Amino acid sequence: MQSEQIQALIQRAIPDSQVEVGVQGNHINLVVISSAFAGLSIVKKQQLVYGALAEQFADGSIHAVDYMKTFTPEEWRQQQQ
Numbered sequence: 001m002q003s004e005q006i007q008a009l010i011q012r013a014i015p016d017s018q019v020e021v022g023v024q025g026n027h028i029n030l031v032v033i034s035s036a037f038a039g040l041s042i043v044k045k046q047q048l049v050y051g052a053l054a055e056q057f058a059d060g061s062i063h064a065v066d067y068m069k070t071f072t073p074e075e076w077r078q079q080q081q
Helices: 003-013 042-052 054-059 073-080
Strands: 018-024 027-033 067-071
Touching (some): 003 018, 003 042, 042 054, 042 067
Parallel strands (some): 027 067
């Protein structure tokens, strides 16, 4: 899959999200920033993202995500300082 397709799928499932996607062969790296993550554990945040890509995992168009970081907008601002 192309990075733009993955980005669109995540943004459709998590409407207010900012998504950075890196694809190198079968390796997918994600950074997802969304206020929808507020109050959620890291696992719950990742489950939201994986849920957005469930169909692609099921049909094999995505094999695995190698790297995923999830942030609320506030966490992202703190990370950037």
